[in-house]
Amino acid sequence: MNxxxxDEVIEQxxxxxxxxxxxxxxxxxxxxxxxVxxxxxQELLRFAGSIPSDDLQLMREAIEQGCEQVDTNEW
Structure with a gap:
């Protein structure tokens, strides 16, 4: 059924x-x-590679430490 x-919106x-x-x-x-x-x-591609790899590593570590934890009392 396609x-x-x-048509679906009208039906609803x-x-x-x-x-x-x-x-x-x-x-x-x-x-x-x-x-929009x-x-x-496409316009952002010119920034690719502009962040030093050391900074990227620090960001990766901060994200892993702060985002991989579940706070069951948050909700």
Whole structure:
């Protein structure tokens, strides 16, 4: 079964109450006006290799020490 995204959205909208349909419409309008922000990756390639390897090693170690731990009380 190959349903297009538009058809799937329409199918979902048909089952929603009208106030939710309005919310979906407003959200779609906002998304349509949204502009992509940021810098394309191609433009960032000129920075490749610009961080000294010693600094990269320090960053790697800091990440491993700080990110590989689970705090079960965090949530």
């Amino acid at each position: 349903i297009s995204i538009i 909208l048909r089952t929603m109450p009208q106030h939710l349909q309005w919310q979906v419409l407003e959200f779609a309008r906002i998304l349509a006006k949204t502009q 922000q940021g810098t394309p990756g």
